[in-house]
Amino acid sequence: MNRKEFLKMTAGLAGGVAGLPLMRKLAGAATAEPGLPGTVGAISAAAAARTTSAPLETLLAQAAAAGDDDHFWKLVRGQFLLDPGWIYLNFGGLGSCPLPVLNRLIECTQAEERAPSAGHDEKPWQDVKEKLARALGQTCRKEDLGFIGGATEGVSVIVNGLALKEGDEVITTTHEHVAVHSALLNRMQRNGIAIRLFEPDIVSGLGNVDRIAKLITPRTRLIFISHVTCTTGQLFPVKEIAALARSKNVWFALDGAQAPICVPFDIAETGVDFYTCSTHKWMMGPKRTGFIYVRPGMLDTLRPQTVGGGSSERYDAAKGEFVFHPTAQRYESGTQNDALFYALGAACDFVETIGADRIWRHNRSLAERFYQELGQIPGVERLSPEEEAYRTAMIGFRMKSHAHTQIGEHMAKDKIRVRPVTEGGLNSIRVSFHINNHNGDVTAILDSLQKLAGVKP
């Protein structure tokens, strides 16, 4: 029996029977909202859907058709194991997998442990890539995507895979994640590249294109910035930056750890050459999943540094022959944890069931209410872009009266989880709003801040 047949045989068993004891154990801390249809005791709607006639998709479709937004989002929130004693506002830091994703992960892990087999079947692997490509836009092709462990890995694949040499210049921002700055500094020490920094313009989105243009010299080879910054949730005008890069014959790479599902976009339309993302944040896939995207025609420009089984089409040490795989699979090598990526497929399904556009509107409305009301709290400095078009579901701020560590501690006492930001010397706080959140969470964090600012008892 091959892996595929075995998976088929055990799928029902793992999810419907063998999966349940583990689900019950996991669901000990579940946010099962009492009285919710689709939530049976401590078992999720997803698990329950296997034993009742109403799968999650049907329940959501019914709520949507009835125009019952509250019920729709309650059903969605019922899919998370998040501790109900805390308000989690940090999907930008690390996501929580909804139950359909966990269930798939458990099923596939169990199948693997019952019949370990090296390598993976092409069909389900490609199916997940197809789903991911769909989530990334109409023209994204699965051949342009390689599965990796996350954005840190992807950033290193890009920075180390390009033919950069001594004196070559790379433009980036002061607000990048440690992943980008470390990878560039590493190449600076190893190969003598130069890093040119600019501070993001939060007053004018297009001002960022000007800031980059001013830094371009004949030695500039690469612009590598975030699609959405991890500091303040700032969205950059990536199409305009891509056009600038193209006109100057400069490569353009994006760290998209904070972008897919956080903001709607079509990856091919951005014009970016190289893109990477951790899918364990906004996309709600399992931890240690991510992807790299390479624009068609650019594969041979980005040479993989880690190679092995899977990265070549053919090789022959005796003949000195080595031919890379013709797709972005060349960035995948060696044994994979297949279950993680099959579960990522379930995360893509989950997003599709809810609707990426609906998620965006939901998250933005919470973030926007927070941004607006934050502006009325004395002593608060908002750090997210002033133009609404460049704001996302993440908002950054700091307070004159309190250090970011004090704000974080105060919020933790109120059982609110946010992310301290030290990048770019900001010493601020970042708040991420996702589908686990609702208006009550916005009220709670605003109350907490008003108390800290001394405008509320």
Ligand SMILES: Cc1ncc(COP(=O)(O)O)c(C=O)c1O
């Ligand atoms: C913008 C950005 N880049 C890269 C990373 C690194 O992601 P990971 O640790 O999943 O590799 C993060 C994580 O927070 C991030 O926000």
